[in-house]
Amino acid sequence: MKSKRKVGNLLGLAVLGYLVREPLHPYELSRLMRAHGDDRSIKFTHGSLYMVFGQLAKAGFIVEHGTSREGQRPERTVYALTDAGRAELKDWMRELVAEPVHEHPRFVAALSMIAALHPDEVVVLLRDRLDGLRRQLDEAEAILAGADAHPLFLVEEEYRIALLNAEVAFVRHFLERIDDWRPLWAGFHEEER
Amino acid sequence: MKSKRKVGNLLGLAVLGYLVREPLHPYELSRLMRAHGDDRSIKFTHGSLYMVFGQLAKAGFIVEHGTSREGQRPERTVYALTDAGRAELKDWMRELVAEPVHEHPRFVAALSMIAALHPDEVVVLLRDRLDGLRRQLDEAEAILAGADAHPLFLVEEEYRIALLNAEVAFVRHFLERIDDWRPLWAGFHEEER
DNA sequence: TCATGAATAGTCAGAGTTGACTAGGAGGTG
DNA sequence: CACCTCCTAGTCAACTCTGACTATTCATGA
Numbered sequence: 001m002k003s004k005r006k007v008g009n010l011l012g013l014a015v016l017g018y019l020v021r022e023p024l025h026p027y028e029l030s031r032l033m034r035a036h037g038d039d040r041s042i043k044f045t046h047g048s049l050y051m052v053f054g055q056l057a058k059a060g061f062i063v064e065h066g067t068s069r070e071g072q073r074p075e076r077t078v079y080a081l082t083d084a085g086r087a088e089l090k091d092w093m094r095e096l097v098a099e100p101v102h103e104h105p106r107f108v109a110a111l112s113m114i115a116a117l118h119p120d121e122v123v124v125l126l127r128d129r130l131d132g133l134r135r136q137l138d139e140a141e142a143i144l145a146g147a148d149a150h151p152l153f154l155v156e157e158e159y160r161i162a163l164l165n166a167e168v169a170f171v172r173h174f175l176e177r178i179d180d181w182r183p184l185w186a187g188f189h190e191e192e193r
Numbered sequence: 194m195k196s197k198r199k200v201g202n203l204l205g206l207a208v209l210g211y212l213v214r215e216p217l218h219p220y221e222l223s224r225l226m227r228a229h230g231d232d233r234s235i236k237f238t239h240g241s242l243y244m245v246f247g248q249l250a251k252a253g254f255i256v257e258h259g260t261s262r263e264g265q266r267p268e269r270t271v272y273a274l275t276d277a278g279r280a281e282l283k284d285w286m287r288e289l290v291a292e293p294v295h296e297h298p299r300f301v302a303a304l305s306m307i308a309a310l311h312p313d314e315v316v317v318l319l320r321d322r323l324d325g326l327r328r329q330l331d332e333a334e335a336i337l338a339g340a341d342a343h344p345l346f347l348v349e350e351e352y353r354i355a356l357l358n359a360e361v362a363f364v365r366h367f368l369e370r371i372d373d374w375r376p377l378w379a380g381f382h383e384e385e386r
Numbered sequence: 387t388c389a390t391g392a393a394t395a396g397t398c399a400g401a402g403t404t405g406a407c408t409a410g411g412a413g414g415t416g
Numbered sequence: 417c418a419c420c421t422c423c424t425a426g427t428c429a430a431c432t433c434t435g436a437c438t439a440t441t442c443a444t445g446a
Contacts, residue, residue, distance in 0.1 A: 008402085009402080009403090010297070010299065010302045013302060013306065014302070014305075014306065017306045017309055020309065025425085026425080026426080027424065027425050027426080030425095031424095038305065040295070041297070041301045041302050041304070041305035042297060042301075042302045042305070043297045045403085045404070045405075046405090046425095046426090047403080047404065047405065047406090047426090047427085047428090048402090048403065048404075050425090050426065050427080051402080051403075055402090076424090076425070076426095077425095077426095089309065090309075090310070093303060093306065093307075093309055093310050094310070094314070094318060096299055096300065096302065096303035097300075097303050097307070097310070097315065097318040097319065097322060098318040098319075098321040098322055098325070099321070099322070099325055100300070100322055100325040100326050100329060100360075101299055102233070102329065103298055103299070104203070104234070104235060104236045105296055105298075106203065106289055106294055106296070107289065107290075107293070107352065108234045108235075108349050108352060108353065109203045109206060109207070109234050109235045109289065110286060110289035110290050111234070111348050111349035111352055112207075112231060112234035112235070112349040113206065113207070113210045113286065114286075114290070114345070114348060114349075115345055115346065116210055116213065116282065116283075116286055117283070117286050117287070117290070121287070122290065125287055125290040125291040126290065126291075128291040128292070129290060129291055129292070129293055132291070132292055132293040133293050136293060136295065150374070150377060151370075151374070152307070152308055152374050152377070152378060153308065155304050155307060155367065156301050156304035156305040156307075158363070159300065159301060159304055159360075159363050160301065162359050162360070162362065162363040163356060163359055163360070165359070166355050166356055166358070166359030167293075167352075167355070167356070169355065170351070170352050170355040174348065177344075181343070181344070181345050184343060184345070185345060201432085202432080202433085218395085219395080219396085220394065220395050220396080223395095224393095224394095238433085238434065238435070239395095239396090239435090240396090240397085240398090240433080240434060240435065240436085241432090241433060241434070241435095243395090243396065243397080244432075244433070244434095248432090268395090269394090269395070269396095270395095
């Protein structure tokens, strides 16, 4: 019942998604994705891209579609999608949309151990965090405002903004309650001079 | 300027956080963490725990504190925190609380390629997702209601609930707008029979 | 009392990931 | 026209992680 995907890296999904339109070589895809800002949505380094192409080929989702060369540049291996690849793309997308998965954001880890820091310090740190969240919100809103694409293609940025706003609200609420908890909380830190 | 932590796995942070109270051996910590429900906050498998103990020891954050044995059970290696480990715990916690980091949830990847699916199908999938989110919310709320700990020690569950609610609101809003976008969106899928 | 299963304690192969490195071509500058 | 830097295209070693596996002991009950 453990049926796992042959390629688990979400970068593989992006590769399938681009190859559905036209055959590409890894380096060109790398430029396309950077230009399109896909590194905001999908973790992606230059090195892992070649890995993923190899994995997708081994799994039969893509095949070499010949090589091309431009000027005296090195030869480039162009890949095209297979039918199995097209099917995997659809199936994978369906799963990702329909099934929310319990994830592990870093802030959750920190919150679960927050009592390890003194409340006075936490107040300062959370204010810093609010500044950082504000910067991320500004960045995301600038992207929404500056893009001329249809909102359908910016929906992931809207989602990110929704989560950031929720986090801001949570942190503010947390800050308000720290005073009530201070007596108990500060007690854990008494032996520290 | 790239200063990286010697141990990057957040499970290492949890280990430091527990050892600050008392020396433990890996297996016992494993039980403690499961009993405390820490697997909801920190990704954590039995195997990786031994890895992380090894890494922390190599980095000088913990040291062997002798071995113990109970009955005829196998001998257990007990570890204790060092001063460097105590410092790392504080420093790491400060970073995690103060600096929000751009992360890559799976749903963001799916949203960034959502046009690859037909809008009629997306409507169905998103309703499934709402059901799943509802289940996760019920679970989290049951944990809040059933625990008798001080709210300070449940704050990570409150954060999770805040994010889940934000996602529910986002998905509902998305569903409402699909009709407006349908003409354009369905156009991408015309050539498919 | 003997089997069965659950808990204890840990190892390890294989898969995945990161980031640094190579190596030549194109473009710009003084 | 010599030099420098960025771009193109890809490889690879080292590190990390996952999950399956081993081997022993304790508890249960038929």
